Amino acid sequence: MRIFLALLLLAAVPANAQNFTTAAEVRPILEATRGNWIALREYEGEDLLYFTHLEAWRCGLSQIEYAVNGGEMAVWTVEDCYEAEAQPNAIKADGRESYEPMPLGHVEQVQVRITYDDGETAEASYERAAVLMP
Template sequence: MKVMSVRKLSGAVLAAMLGAVPVAAQNFTTAAEVRPILDMTRNSWVAIREYGDNDLVYFTHLLAWRCGLSEIRYGFNGAAPKSKFKMEKCHEGSAQPNAIAGDNVFVSQPKGSVKDVRVKLIYDDGSTEEARFKRNAVLSR
């Protein structure tokens, strides 16, 4: 049996040998592309951090996939998710359309006041998804 150096193999042959399957390029800018990711990472949608005299409720994870969303709404302590979180626009036409350029990634509330967070996602195809997070489940320590 002849042994070949990996260096002598073409990329396609090496990929086939390793079982790699080519994946079509995706920008993750549509509901169809981001919904599966957000479904799998639901527990990361929001985080609460106590900082000084404030509870900072972070939406960073959702903002990283915002290009497939038309809105993020939230409510605290059992309130319906009616408050709209202001998202920066997607950077369409750039290599990283979901990159976060600004620093608007959280909402500040008085320390200890946020007992739970309700989130409603409105995807760019009009579909919606809701979730509720208890403080202790999303509190960063």
């Protein structure tokens, strides 16, 4: 239901290069889609921890941090926001991946903290089964 409401919000707002580049604009979407911030995939003998959803809404964020299995928080580095272009949130992925590879079966739990460009933070915790893609 939350994803449906977020999509309705997106449809109601006219798209232009100035939309979805500030905390005020991306916060409602990220709050509504909190369950989709990360994903996990078992592929070719590895766990791949994906941050694609957060990367797509990175304009309006100043930092993304994550910890696996209760470990220390690490910073997930994202592309810059292309504010001078028609699609500022475009993911060009020049020479980088939107996932972190780990040993197969290693990821049991992930903690994520995002910091918006206005300094506010939001956190979420995910169990493996909740974010594991088929």
